Amino acid sequence: MKIGYLGPRATFTDLAVRHLFPGEEATPFVTIPECIDSVEEGFCDFAVVPIENALEGSVNITLDYLIHEVPLFIIGEATAPIQQHLMVHPENEGRWPEAELILSHSHALAQCHKFLHREMKGVASERMTSTAAAAQYVQEHPEKNLAAIANGLAALEYGLTIVRENIHDYDHNHTRFVVLSKQEQALPPSELVSKGSKTTLVVTLPSDRTGALHQVLSAFSWRNLNLSKIESRPTKTGLGNYFFIIDIEQQMDEVLIPGAMAELEALGCSVKVLGSYPSFKL
Numbered sequence: 001m002k003i004g005y006l007g008p009r010a011t012f013t014d015l016a017v018r019h020l021f022p023g024e025e026a027t028p029f030v031t032i033p034e035c036i037d038s039v040e041e042g043f044c045d046f047a048v049v050p051i052e053n054a055l056e057g058s059v060n061i062t063l064d065y066l067i068h069e070v071p072l073f074i075i076g077e078a079t080a081p082i083q084q085h086l087m088v089h090p091e092n093e094g095r096w097p098e099a100e101l102i103l104s105h106s107h108a109l110a111q112c113h114k115f116l117h118r119e120m121k122g123v124a125s126e127r128m129t130s131t132a133a134a135a136q137y138v139q140e141h142p143e144k145n146l147a148a149i150a151n152g153l154a155a156l157e158y159g160l161t162i163v164r165e166n167i168h169d170y171d172h173n174h175t176r177f178v179v180l181s182k183q184e185q186a187l188p189p190s191e192l193v194s195k196g197s198k199t200t201l202v203v204t205l206p207s208d209r210t211g212a213l214h215q216v217l218s219a220f221s222w223r224n225l226n227l228s229k230i231e232s233r234p235t236k237t238g239l240g241n242y243f244f245i246i247d248i249e250q251q252m253d254e255v256l257i258p259g260a261m262a263e264l265e266a267l268g269c270s271v272k273v274l275g276s277y278p279s280f281k282l
């Protein structure tokens, strides 16, 4: 079994992979599209990528790439707590308050925005491809007074010193990761106990129909189908054109979800199932 993830070693995505696929070989990729392509091209069986963070919202590149470029299935999701730490090269431990640049993934920088504003005012920040890529860069450049925002495993992996712990702005910082596959299939068994199931649909509304979104939502509500998320993303076909990504809090069944989908199609919507899958909490 081959698993692709957003690397290098010790990203938050790597941590999620270690829980979801313990003991399995996992291959790091530099970007989320590269992870997704690795499954499409048959190099990996599964890809694990972040899709949503509690503080920062959706990981748009994941949603857009899945919807516009490479239509894989979501076959599982895992929600993990996210603790961000500020770390530096041990040679620079004493001079971190004068750091010249702070490096991290854009989501991680955003999760620590208040800390950076309060305690590192005026220090420039730069986006890296992941938190662990930032830690690795700091390890490789002791001659520069740099700091990275990353997790505790990255500090260990890249020999950095944590100078401030838990710098994320809100306690309930969690990220949701999804497992992607070319086929709709069950996740390989693990010790994790599923905390429920979800079904994700992509719905495109008919253009210029009054109350279309209201009608879409009522197709779910009168069937008592609980939605845990609704997100709009541009169709990229023109200003104001959006589709909706809808998470239903239950597994695909034979009556309710197919009934709601048929109702949406009768309204002129196009509907696609991105996956029906178990949810785990790490």
Ligand SMILES: O=C(O)C(=O)C[C@]1(C(=O)O)C=C[C@@H](O)C=C1
Pocket (backbone or CB within 6 Å): 006, 010, 011, 012, 013, 014, 050, 053, 059, 082, 105, 107, 108, 129, 130, 131, 132, 174, 175
């Ligand atoms: O950079 C990492 O460590 C990642 O796994 C990516 C990512 C993200 O895209 O949101 C994952 C979890 C955290 O929210 C911050 C960064």
